[in-house]
Structures are given as C-alpha cells and as structure tokens.
Amino acid sequence: MNKVLLLTKIMLKNAGSSLGSKKGSGWKTLLILLxxxxxxxxxxxxxxxxxxxxxxxxxxxxxxxxxxxxxxxxxxxxxxxxxxxxxxxxxxxxxxxxxxxxxxxxxxxxxxxxxxxxxxxxxxxxxxxxxxxxxxxxxxxxxxxxxxxxxxxxxxxxxxxxxxxxxxxxxxxxxxxxxxxxxxxxxxxxxxxxxxxxxxxxxxxxxxxxxxxxxxxxxxxxxxxxxxxxxxxxxxxxxxxxxxxxxxxxxxxxxxxxxxxxxxxxxxxxxxxxxxxxxxxxxxxxMGISESRAKRKKIDEAAFQKGIRPRSMWLAYADKEWKVLWRTPAFFMNCALSSIFFPLFGLVPLLSRQDSAELLASLSGWLQGGHMGGISLVVAFSAFVVMASTNSTSITAITREGQGIFLSKTLPIPAGQLLVAKLIPGTLLSVISMALLVAEAAWFIQLPSLFIILAVVVGIPGILFVNLLGLILDLQMPKLEWGSEQEAVKQNLNPLFSMLMGMVTAALCIVLAFSLEASLLQMGVGLFVLFVLADLFLFRLLLRKGPSWLEKMEG
Amino acid sequence: MIQLRGVTKSYNGTIKAVDQLNLDVPKGEIFGFLGPNGAGKTTTIKMVTGIIRPDAGEITINGKNIATDTLEAKRQFGYVPDSPDLFLRLKGLEYLRFMADIYEVPQQLRKERIQQLAKRFDMSDALGDTIQSYSHGMRQKIMIMGVLVHHPEVWILDEPLTGLDPKSSFTLKEMMREHADSGRTVFFSTHVLEVAEKLCDRVAIINKGKILFCGTFPEMQQHFQSNHSLESLFLELTKHE
Incomplete structure (x- = not known):
C-alpha cells in the first residue's frame, strides 16, 4: 500500500509541475487559479x-x-x-x-x-x-x-x-x-x-x-x-x-x-x-505503447525527389508543426481531434431530438426576422470564437515543442517567421471547425446566404484573434519541461485560460450586440472592423516583442 | 573559427557557470572541449549556439557576432545536441528536408548530400521511417546528417559519439578529420578521454567555469613535465578544484 501511495505521489508530482514554470511565476499561477x-x-x-x-x-x-x-x-x-x-x-x-x-x-x-x-x-x-x-x-x-x-x-x-x-x-x-x-x-x-x-x-x-x-x-x-x-x-x-x-x-x-x-x-x-x-x-x-512501426525499405527515386523539394523556411516549419500535431497521439487527441469533435457535439442533440425539425424551423424563422439578424450574427461569431478558444493548438504552440524549442533557437530562421509558422496550425484547425459548424447549420437550418457569408467573413478575424492571443500567452508562460507529450497539453493550465478569454470575448460581444440593436449588415461590418484592428495590433505585438520573448527562454 | 572573449554567465545572479572565458578555436583543427560534469561545457556550447545569452563578453563564429549578427552567425555552424530525441514524429527524410529548407540548400545539392550521407552512415533503408522507430545510435546519426546536409563551416557537436556503433563512430571520426583537414572547424565536447587524445589537434579543459588548460596534448605533457596519459593529467588537473 505504501508503494501505491508513493507511486501516486510521483505521478501527481510529475503532473503538478504544470502549475507555472519553475522560475518565479507564482503570481501568474495564482492569477490563473483565480x-x-x-x-x-x-x-x-x-x-x-x-x-x-x-x-x-x-x-x-x-x-x-x-x-x-x-x-x-x-x-x-x-x-x-x-x-x-x-x-x-x-x-x-x-x-x-x-x-x-x-x-x-x-x-x-x-x-x-x-x-x-x-x-x-x-x-x-x-x-x-x-x-x-x-x-x-x-x-x-x-x-x-x-x-x-x-x-x-x-x-x-x-x-x-x-x-x-x-x-x-x-x-x-x-x-x-x-x-x-x-x-x-x-x-x-x-x-x-x-x-x-x-x-x-x-x-x-x-x-x-x-x-x-x-x-x-x-x-x-x-x-x-x-x-x-x-x-x-x-x-x-x-x-x-x-x-x-x-x-x-x-x-x-x-x-x-x-x-x-x-x-x-x-x-x-x-x-x-x-x-x-x-x-x-x-x-x-x-506495453510497447511508445514503440512504432518501421518498414526499413529504401524510398524509390520518384518519392525521394518529391520528398526533398525545397520550401520556404516558414512553410517548412509550419509543415513540421502540422505533422507533429497529427502524429503524436496526445497532441492529436487534445488539439486536432477536438476541432472536429466540437462541431459534431452540436449535432448530437439535434439528431437525437424527435421534435428537432420543428425546433429548427422556428429557429430559422427567428434568425431571419429583421432586427434579430445582428444578434444572430454575434451569436454565430461567438460560437466560432469559443470553439477556437477551446482548441489548445495555439495556446500550446511553444509548450508542445518542449526542450526542442532550444534547438530551434540554433537554427537560422528569423524569429518572426517561426512565430508565424506556429500560428498556422491552430488557426487552420479553428477554420476547419468553423467550416464544419457552418455546413452543419446550413444543412439543418435554412440560413440566408448573406448570413453565411457574413458569419465566415467576421469569423476569420475572430478566430485569428483567439489564436494570436493564445500564442502570445504561451510565449509568456510556456511549460517546456515535460516528461511526456501528454503532460504538455493535458496537465497544463494555459488552455483553460484561453478558453476563459474566448468566453469573455464572446460574452462582451453578445452584451454589446443586445445594447446596440444593430442590423445584420451593420453588425457584420462592425465586428469585422473591430477584430481586424485587434488582429493587426496583436500581430504587430507578436512580431515586435515575440522575438525577444523567445530570446528570454533559456534552457 | 570560434572566438570567445570575456564570456561570463551566472545563474540566479550568484553561481557563475562560466567565468571570464576566453577561447580561440582556429580553422583546420579538431578542438576537444573537456571537463567534469557540471564544469560549464554545456553552458558554453549553449552560448556559442545562441540558445542562451551571456551576461558579459562576446562570441563570434567566423567573425559573425552571435548576439548582433545572429542569423548570419547561425548559418556558419551546424549543431548536434547531446540528446537526439528530437523530431521523433518526423520521418528521417522529412527531417532532412526540414533542415535543408531552413538552411536553404538547393534541390540538386540536397539530393546529392542526402544520398551520400545516407550511404556513408548506412541509413538509406531507414529514411522512410519515423525517427521514433530508430535506435539511439540511428537517432544520433540522423541528427548528424541533418546538420551536415547544409555543409556548415563550423561543426559544433555535443557528445557526438555516444551510442554510435563502431562503424558509425569510425565514419564520424573520419569525417571530422576530413572536415578539419579541408581548413574548417570542428568543436566537440566529450567525456571519452581516449577519443580526445587520439582525435583532437587541441583540447581545452574547463572546470568550474574556468579554462584550466588549452593547447595540444604534447604541450600539455610538456607543461606538466610528465608523459602520463590525458586521462591521468585530466584527473590531476580537476582533482583539487
């Protein structure tokens, strides 16, 4: 029994280091818990x-x-x-x-x-x-x-x-x-x-x-x-x-x-x-869960030629990130999969309710009714933002690399390009989520095409906003010392923080929408301008400050 | 060549990991960097490669300052870290392509080099598999290949021979020799003193952040007026510190 408790303690301790990195970020940890x-x-x-x-x-x-x-x-x-x-x-x-x-x-x-x-x-x-x-x-x-x-x-x-x-x-x-x-x-x-x-x-x-x-x-x-x-x-x-x-x-x-x-x-x-x-x-x-399969066969000439075609640095880096994300079970389950599962989660109640057709008909009528257009757009926008914020790809972009980030620092890739490459997988996954959700909604609810177009047009800056914020946050407090990939994404509080920020953003937008009573088009233009400006600001911040934040990470 | 001038790094403001280090690693030489555990070897290598910044002092690689002319300086060297467990989820060829992309190696050149390196390290059949499926020695080999694919002027290797089988170890030593003989630089850290004694043109011994000795092995024997092996001289040097 003593050994059981000892083992439990060790397993928990390995997990416990997720509460902030080791260098005096006590207040940050406290802030997150709060x-x-x-x-x-x-x-x-x-x-x-x-x-x-x-x-x-x-x-x-x-x-x-x-x-x-x-x-x-x-x-x-x-x-x-x-x-x-x-x-x-x-x-x-x-x-x-x-x-x-x-x-x-x-x-x-x-x-x-x-x-x-x-x-x-x-x-x-x-x-x-x-x-x-x-x-x-x-x-x-x-x-x-x-x-x-x-x-x-x-x-x-x-x-x-x-x-x-x-x-x-x-x-x-x-x-x-x-x-x-x-x-x-x-x-x-x-x-x-x-x-x-x-x-x-x-x-x-x-x-x-x-x-x-x-x-x-x-x-x-x-x-x-x-x-x-x-x-x-x-x-x-x-x-x-x-x-x-x-x-x-x-x-x-x-x-x-x-x-x-x-x-x-x-x-x-x-x-x-x-x-x-x-x-x-x-x-x-x-047993052997970390082993993987090997063919040990020579690559044929055509595949070899194709496999070494030159790409620009940022594309090479983004591609590496993307592959690692999909091939690492822990990352796949926590980052890539959730972006597909979340839109599907929404389907469950829709499909399982016997009266869903009626419900959806009334919902679609409500959506198309004049002054509710603006609010509906904000609701759709908020759904995209919240969904993007529950995806932990960007918020763990630096963390997932672990000690490998230090090797990246020895490579002659400009820090700006590296950061842009880091931003791509998370943003892409959120866009896929959005596309799935929009396709689902368009299938079940007769949505006007203007609404769909506007939702996507405002959704993209919203998604980018969440991903930029996530990456900037992870640059501030990455958790680079993990023993297993699972630890990096699961026993890490940053994703929760991102989720919270997404929810707050969504809530603020909804409150604003109710107090403004704007039409569909007005709301679309307003959201678009607001979030494109916010994105520009965050992007500038990332490119100007990001390199020195990276510089400060020392292993 | 690598130059360090007055390089100092301390942790927590008090413990000096590296103290006022001056070092010249000239072209055309294999330079061994020796020292007991915790002597400051890895800290020094991390500063040279741009992973951490020194508190004071200046580091140049082929005349390019790593702090001010960072990207240019990084293009000068290829660095093999001591732990090869990186990029595990990529296939061997994907990793080599990644490195070739980052160092902007043209298509034809990368093809020739990859094929040549794969043949020399006996890795041709493994390039299509993920690095995770490799043994420790194979991982070490693919990391070395990734660095060599861009033909860096300066090689910086942290414990490169650990885990290599006798043939690969021999190949790597041979390649280090060829590289130095062609007028370029090899800088490597090791614990294996027999290797250092046989392979290095010049060694530096570091302990507690300071260089205790820097020179050729015969110079060292002369200095201590003894004909003992490098091992016993090393133990003598670092014993009372």
Whole structure:
C-alpha cells in the first residue's frame, strides 16, 4: 500500500509541475487559479439556483428526495464520460509505465496508483457538480450533522463505480487494438471508438428522454412521473445511485446506514473488479505503447525527389508543426481531434431530438426576422470564437515543442517567421471547425446566404484573434519541461485560460450586440472592423516583442 | 573559427557557470572541449549556439557576432545536441528536408548530400521511417546528417559519439578529420578521454567555469613535465578544484 501511495505521489508530482514554470511565476499561477475560480462561480451559482427551484417544486408533491438521486446519477454520468478521457490520458498516454515496469513494483501497485490519480481528477470534477446540490438540499431541508456526514461519505464512494466502468470500457478497447505493427494507428482508433461510444451513449440518453430539456417544470414532471425518462435511465445504468440517495435521505435511521453500507459495498466490488480485469488486460494493452512501426525499405527515386523539394523556411516549419500535431497521439487527441469533435457535439442533440425539425424551423424563422439578424450574427461569431478558444493548438504552440524549442533557437530562421509558422496550425484547425459548424447549420437550418457569408467573413478575424492571443500567452508562460507529450497539453493550465478569454470575448460581444440593436449588415461590418484592428495590433505585438520573448527562454 | 572573449554567465545572479572565458578555436583543427560534469561545457556550447545569452563578453563564429549578427552567425555552424530525441514524429527524410529548407540548400545539392550521407552512415533503408522507430545510435546519426546536409563551416557537436556503433563512430571520426583537414572547424565536447587524445589537434579543459588548460596534448605533457596519459593529467588537473 505504501508503494501505491508513493507511486501516486510521483505521478501527481510529475503532473503538478504544470502549475507555472519553475522560475518565479507564482503570481501568474495564482492569477490563473483565480481566473478559473471566478469562471466557475457563475456555473455553480446557476446550479444552486436551479437546484433550489427544483427543490421547491418537488417539495410540493413530496418528491424532493428524487433530487438527490438525480444529482448522484447525473454526476455519475458526467464522471463516466469524462472518465473515458481521463483514463486514456492517465493509463495509456502518459508513458510513465515503461519507467515503472523495470522497478521492483508489483503490476497491481502501478494499477492502483494510476487508479488513484484518475480518481483524484474525478473528485475535483464531481465536487463542482455534487457539492452545490448536496449543500443546497441540506440548507433547504434543514439537514443535520448526520446528513452532511452521510453526504460526504457518499461523495467519497461516488466516483468509484462510474470510473471503473470507464476504465473497463477503455481497457477492453485498448487491449484488443494494441496489435501488431499497426499499433500506432489502432491505438488512436481505439481511443476514438471509446470517445464515440461515450458520445453515442449521450445521444441515446437524450433520445430516450426527448421532449425533456433542462427547464425546471419539465424535469419536475419527469421525476414526479416516477421511473420514467432521464432519471430512470441513468439510475438504471448506475443503480447504486439510488442507494446513495436513500443513504443520505435516511441518514438518521438504521436503514440509511444500511443503504450507505450497500453503496460502499458496490464501490468496493467495483474496485475489485477493476483490479481483476486490470491485471489481465492493462499491461498487455499498454506495453510497447511508445514503440512504432518501421518498414526499413529504401524510398524509390520518384518519392525521394518529391520528398526533398525545397520550401520556404516558414512553410517548412509550419509543415513540421502540422505533422507533429497529427502524429503524436496526445497532441492529436487534445488539439486536432477536438476541432472536429466540437462541431459534431452540436449535432448530437439535434439528431437525437424527435421534435428537432420543428425546433429548427422556428429557429430559422427567428434568425431571419429583421432586427434579430445582428444578434444572430454575434451569436454565430461567438460560437466560432469559443470553439477556437477551446482548441489548445495555439495556446500550446511553444509548450508542445518542449526542450526542442532550444534547438530551434540554433537554427537560422528569423524569429518572426517561426512565430508565424506556429500560428498556422491552430488557426487552420479553428477554420476547419468553423467550416464544419457552418455546413452543419446550413444543412439543418435554412440560413440566408448573406448570413453565411457574413458569419465566415467576421469569423476569420475572430478566430485569428483567439489564436494570436493564445500564442502570445504561451510565449509568456510556456511549460517546456515535460516528461511526456501528454503532460504538455493535458496537465497544463494555459488552455483553460484561453478558453476563459474566448468566453469573455464572446460574452462582451453578445452584451454589446443586445445594447446596440444593430442590423445584420451593420453588425457584420462592425465586428469585422473591430477584430481586424485587434488582429493587426496583436500581430504587430507578436512580431515586435515575440522575438525577444523567445530570446528570454533559456534552457 | 570560434572566438570567445570575456564570456561570463551566472545563474540566479550568484553561481557563475562560466567565468571570464576566453577561447580561440582556429580553422583546420579538431578542438576537444573537456571537463567534469557540471564544469560549464554545456553552458558554453549553449552560448556559442545562441540558445542562451551571456551576461558579459562576446562570441563570434567566423567573425559573425552571435548576439548582433545572429542569423548570419547561425548559418556558419551546424549543431548536434547531446540528446537526439528530437523530431521523433518526423520521418528521417522529412527531417532532412526540414533542415535543408531552413538552411536553404538547393534541390540538386540536397539530393546529392542526402544520398551520400545516407550511404556513408548506412541509413538509406531507414529514411522512410519515423525517427521514433530508430535506435539511439540511428537517432544520433540522423541528427548528424541533418546538420551536415547544409555543409556548415563550423561543426559544433555535443557528445557526438555516444551510442554510435563502431562503424558509425569510425565514419564520424573520419569525417571530422576530413572536415578539419579541408581548413574548417570542428568543436566537440566529450567525456571519452581516449577519443580526445587520439582525435583532437587541441583540447581545452574547463572546470568550474574556468579554462584550466588549452593547447595540444604534447604541450600539455610538456607543461606538466610528465608523459602520463590525458586521462591521468585530466584527473590531476580537476582533482583539487
């Protein structure tokens, strides 16, 4: 057990260096944490208000207890879906297993430590969701000491089951995709299938519960109707959540205690199942994960000629960045893939709702209605900006290079050209996202062509703005010392910061749009001018200051 | 040639990694840069190649100042770092093309050089595979090839022989000799004193940021009035520091 804790500590420590670079950037770290905290407050506040409203409604029909079940089940679902990504990261792409294998550590201990690391991430996720629910419920129902104690205990056991499910799903995929010489591709495919499985599940749940959106009344009706709808399905998938809810509800009685014991017993059973399956599947799936295939065949003359054709420096550098981005599984999953997945995420609710045609028809009518044109354009623009800001390609452009950035400094490429090359992949990916989203929207909603053209014309400067800002930020605080590529992109707070800036930009634009009441064309011209000017300013800043920022990075 | 004048670099304002360093690496010579771990070798090489900036002093490569005439100075040299684990996701040929693009080597010339280097290092069959699939020695070889594809005047090599098989090691030493004999410069750091003794025309021994000795091996023996090997002289020199 001691070794498990020791390993966990080491794995977390490797991850922990993401909190800022080593040279006295304490205040920057603090600033980021503060910004994230501030960013989370509105979300949690909204959840509290929502839960309080739901409680009042349900209390009238004496069904308020269902709220806890829903909260636990919903959190379990979120943990399961996020767990798929965490597990891929922690168990498969962090590449530290190969360092641990030669040490006198039992495989089970490595597994246990990895589980604890993933569990810790899940606790942080679960906390932001379940704490507002438990506390709001406790305050509303006047819960005593035992209520909070039982709630805390349920919280402790809560992530184990969904995390175990996620692990089992991923392990099975990774075990049977880790085959032969095409391992690299198959492994990526395995990851994709696991994510797609998660998405498909989400679509399935939504289709089952079609007609229920998140409005309070409908949710109340659904819960009141008993085991139907979302609650039914989610509690069926995570049957233990019912035990958890009952444990908290009856915290002052023996039956509550029995339920709590039951909840824990299931968690322990999950843990044992994980260890049993893990010992059989994990190591055969992860071994040789960093090896890659080689043909060792001479390149034929034509391919050789083509393969050495001269290009300009910046193009050569941008091409290198692009290739590395697509060929490194960790970068691919976190940077390239998200730009394709995000627009597809939007499709899930559209496709899974039975009444989507109606909804879309009314939406398209709304879009074309006179004075709403300007606001709709801003909404589209904001979607592009937010999507670009969730893509971590530019915000990790320097970080991804790691120690290699120092070798780049010995090359006779002008710093300006290098920075422009760094800007290209992220911008290109965001443009692809935008194109996908526009194509999707044009397919489902009858959009006027003027609207589409304007959206793209203002979208490009918006995307460039986010990418410029990201690159400039990464130049300020790159995280160059990472052990695995996974660490560079995943255990790094800069992407969160970029996301926040994108959201703030979008929010400001929307607020401005509502207060200005401009027409479609006016809004288009206004946004275009504003962001082209901002881009010019940032671009000048990048070219004038960027080289000296690069210069200051010393390894 | 490489010239260092009064070069100083300190970390955290106090610890002097390199202290008032003066060094002349002339043309037509293989110059070995020796020193125990943490002596300041890597810091010096990083300053010469433009990775870090000295606090004081001046560095020129073939007369081009690395601080003021940066790009021109960088075109003068080719640098092989000690860790070859870079550009792992690129295929061998893609990496060589990248280097040829950055150093603006014309099409015909790059073709000839790549083919010639691949043959000499026995890498022709590996160029289509990713560098990740290479062994340590092959990675070292592809890094060296990337540097040589632009025929730099000055070679700067950080522990270049580590991990090379006997044949490649022999080839590289042969190439270093040819390069120096054609009137150009080879500057390399190493821990392997036997290699330095046999290969270098001149060595500098650095410890705690200062040059303890700079000259030919016979000069060194004369200086210490002994006929001991470089190894024992080196140990003697760096022992009491």
């Amino acid at each position: 910004a994230i905290g501030v960013g989370l407050i509105p979300l949690m506040a909204a959840l509290v208000v929502f839960v309080a409203g739901l409680y009042d409604g349900l209390a009238q029909i004496g069904q308020e207890g269902a709220l806890l079940g829903l909260g636990i089940a919903g959190t379990s679902l979120a943990i399961f879906l996020l767990g798929i990504v965490y597990v891929l990261s922690v168990f498969y792409f962090s590449q530290d297993v190969e360092h641990f294998l030669p040490m006198p550590i039992a495989p089970g201990e490595i597994l246990g430590a990895k589980f604890l690391v993933a569990l810790l991430y899940e606790y942080l996720t679960a906390l932001t969701m379940i704490a507002p629910i438990f506390i709001t419920y406790g305050v509303k129902s006047g819960g005593g000491f035992l209520y909070y104690l039982f709630a805390l205990l349920v919280f402790v056991a809560l992530p184990v089951i969904p995390l175990t499910l996620a692990i089992l799903l991923v392990m099975v995929f990774m075990r049977y995709t880790n085959i032969g010489k095409y391992k690299d591709r198959f492994r990526l495919l395995g990851g994709l299938i696991a994510i797609a499985g998660g998405l498909g599940f989400q679509a399935f749940v939504q289709r089952q519960t079609s007609g229920t959106d998140s409005s309070v009344e409908q949710l109340q009706q659904m819960i009141a109707a008993g085991e139907q709808g979302l609650l039914g399905i989610v509690t069926k998938l995570f049957p233990a959540s019912k035990l958890g809810a009952l444990a908290i509800l009856e915290s002052s009685t023996w039956s509550g205690f029995a339920n709590l014991l039951g909840f824990f017993a299931i968690a322990v059973a999950g843990l044992l199942l994980f260890l049993w399956v893990g010992n059989r599947l994990y190591f055969s799936g992860v």
